Amino acid sequence: MAKIHPFKAIRPTRDKVNLVASRSYQSYTSFERDSRMDYNPYSFLHIVNPGYKYHKEISGEERYKLVRNRYLEFKEDEIFMQEDSPCYYVYKIVNREQESFCGIIAAASTEDYHNDVIKKHEDTLQDRESTFKEYLKTVGFNAEPVLLTYPDNDSISKIISETVGARAEYEFTTTNRDTHYLWKIEDQKSISEIQDAFSSIKTVYIADGHHRSASSYLLSQDLKENNPEHNGNEAYNFFMSYLIPESDLKIYEFNRLVKDLNGLSKEEFLIKLDEWFRIENRGPEVYRPSKPHHFSMYIDDEFYSLYLRKTTYEFTDALEELDAQILYKTVLKPILGIEDLRTDTRIEYSHGKNGIVKVKSDVDNGEYKVGFGLFPASVEQVKKIADEGLKMPPKSTYIEPKLRSGITIYEF
Structure with missing residues (x-):
């Protein structure tokens, strides 16, 4: 008590x-x-x-x-x-x-x-x-x-x-x-x-x-x-x-910005993403994810929606359902080669109060190659992760x- x-x-x-x-x-x-x-x-x-x-x-x-x-x-x-x-x-x-x-x-x-x-x-x-x-x-x-x-x-x-x-x-x-x-x-x-x-x-x-x-x-x-x-x-x-x-x-999300595609061309990168996501090109119009397990991506003046293929990705515990963890396990680590989210200088974070437009602006000015927009975690998700004794990736929530x-x- x-x-x-x-x-x-x-x-x-x-x-x-x-x-x-x-x-x-x-x-x-x-x-x-x-x-x-x-x-x-x-x-x-x-x-x-x-x-x-x-x-x-x-x-x-x-x-x-x-x-x-x-x-x-x-x-x-x-x-x-x-x-x-x-x-x-x-x-x-x-x-x-x-x-x-x-x-x-x-x-x-x-x-x-x-x-x-x-x-x-x-x-x-x-x-x-x-x-x-x-x-x-x-x-x-x-x-x-x-x-x-x-x-x-x-x-x-x-x-x-x-x-x-x-x-x-x-x-x-x-x-x-x-x-x-x-x-x-x-x-x-x-x-x-x-x-x-x-x-x-x-x-x-x-x-x-x-x-x-x-x-x-x-x-x-x-x-x-x-x-x-x-x-x-x-x-x-x-x-x-x-x-x-x-x-x-x-609770707001933390969006992700990455400086390069880990040696991949844009086309090679999209093909690798296709293993985990159903991808739709949304053009230059600003796109924000509207629910959990949906992501937005901005690259080369265009937005994409990424819908997680749930037949491919397995939810084994509360942490594996967290969007920040999903993005790390499917994209940031295996495709872009970012192992340590705390120390890798190729990744930066922008909290959701700044908005997805801030992500677009930072990519447009050439500082980053690609940006990802996330849907914010819920209080229930945060509690469930804590109750199971698990720990979120860095910069998962802006509270x-x-x-x-x-x-x-x-x-x-």
């Missing part, structure tokens, strides 16, 4: 939250990062990019220590404040397309992660796990929640609905036209009801944040070994999460909502 606890967040004062909040560090170009830090002294980017102050790229342990210093300075300058008592936080995002996401920010258990109460659908890289664990150990906080999803629950939905009827603690709109809201849940009755409701949920699923979850678990084990008075309730036994109901989760960093911070 899921252990989902309230916690005493460190968070920006109400007047500065819109200035502090930032996207994840990796989502900015270096020019965008510098521009924001040039004109906004309150941006959370100053904390996670401490070398900016010294006009120098800093990495490793030196960077981690400076991140810690910048964070403490934000606290000393009262840009951040800390909650007096443990709370849950209802967090709502309404994006520019008027899609709404609403859930609860809370502390999830590293033990639940280890015991598969919190289930995974992606592999993690050991080097990244260890690196981020050392980062967390030095800085002592986490500012970007892991995105978890749970089966829709009437009790939790009722409390959320009642909470959002009051004035929000935070309400601000970002430059990309997403509006963010945050409410505190601090009365003990509601806190107990939420905790009880989650304790009745057998399984929750990681939607986004597999490496952060894994690193938090490794950190908890390190700190446990060095604490002779460990009792399991220490803050390091939990990690900050944003839990949203499955009905609120939005929203994407959260801002620095709005709530979890210390351990």
Whole structure:
């Protein structure tokens, strides 16, 4: 049963939250990062990019220590404040397309992660796990929640609905036209009801944040070994999460772009595809797949539809039914010679929010020879793969909502 606890967040004062909040560090170009830090002294980017102050790229342990210093300075300058008592936080995002996401920010258990109460659908890289664990150990906080999803629950939905009827603690709109809201849940009755409701949920699923979850678990084990008075309730036994109901989760596909045809002519390539797919030339008109196991392909100014020949391809488990896996097993690996989807420089990915037109544009400009459009996976597919203990290929899903960093911070 899921252990989902309230916690005493460190968070920006109400007047500065819109200035502090930032996207994840990796989502900015270096020019965008510098521009924001040039004109906004309150941006959370100053904390996670401490070398900016010294006009120098800093990495490793030196960077981690400076991140810690910048964070403490934000606290000393009262840009951040800390909650007096443990709370849950209802967090709502309404994006520019008027899609709404609403859930609860809370502390999830590293033990639940280890015991598969919190289930995974992606592999993690050991080097990244260890690196981020050392980062967390030095800085002592986490500012970007892991995105978890749970089966829709009437009790939790009722409390959320009642909470959002009051004035929000935070309400601000970002430059990309997403509006963010945050409410505190601090009365003990509601806190107990939420905790009880989650304790009745057998399984929750990681939607986004597999490496952060894994690193938090490794950190908890390190700190446990060095604490002779460990009792399991220490803050390091939990990690900050944003839990949203499955009905609120939005999954987009990741389309594939490949730089060459692995030495094949276009005609030879199409003949090899014919073993696995029924192929139709759709001409220059943009074509998008409309259901699972159908793909679009763009090459030499023309779109093609690829319909999987189910008499040839065998569905043996949930992973084998995933379109990203089908494309890998039938095209990318055997025909185009792409073995490792993480490291091969001949393949690139474009998430579905960019649209199939982005794939067309990247092929037209000569950077890539062929592009493939996929149909997005469903929540049910993701859950089934996790339930069977399987792992998706890299870049199988692009999941929203994407959260801002620095709005709530979890210390351990």
